[in-house]
Amino acid sequence: DQQVKQNSPSLSVQEGRISILNCDYTNSMFDYFLWYKKYPAEGPTFLISISSIKDKNEDGRFTVFLNKSAKHLSLHIVPSQPGDSAVYFCAATEYGNKLVFGAGTILRVKS
């Protein structure tokens, strides 16, 4: 049973435009959500997170939105840059450290 789902395996965006990556979850007990960025042959690196008590968190070009009623979160990157091309993983955790990851979305930013 996949508790965290990223239904879009890939996304292609023009440089300068907005990238929107989506993530859905099924476990209502998740209380903390994270986005990771991963380049090939490297481990994931933390990008941005959001607590379940918030509905938005912003860090520079990256904004994460959380809709708890819909069990949905999204990562917005604006403006998108070619260096943003990577695999993006959504992850969630319940009252602790065990991370449950989605399958990832490959983002390609075209220049």
Place this chain on the structure above:
Amino acid sequence: GAVVSQHPSWVICKSGTSVKIECRSLDFQATTMFWYRQFPKQSLMLMATSNEGSKATYEQGVEKDKFLINHASLTLSTLTVTSAHPEDSSFYICSAMGTPYNEQFFGPGTRLTVL
């Protein structure tokens, strides 16, 4: 952020042999380390959680006798894949967490190919 290294970065072995993968926290003390496995185009799946000096806690479906985890020091955890078979071929990633950090830092991963 903190740095976590893994060694080797890739390994090819024959079926039936054992392979050891090391995970090191380079600039902090990792009280907890996690081992993940990733199949192509799939998510990272947590295999086990280990706390320094105690036995690892394995996720459901992960054979603890096959995937031996040792976390003997605050900077080193090892994963040994015993009697490896082709279906064990995967990308193994560790992460570490500890003072003063309250988040997981991931290693670069190890690509295991079992022939």
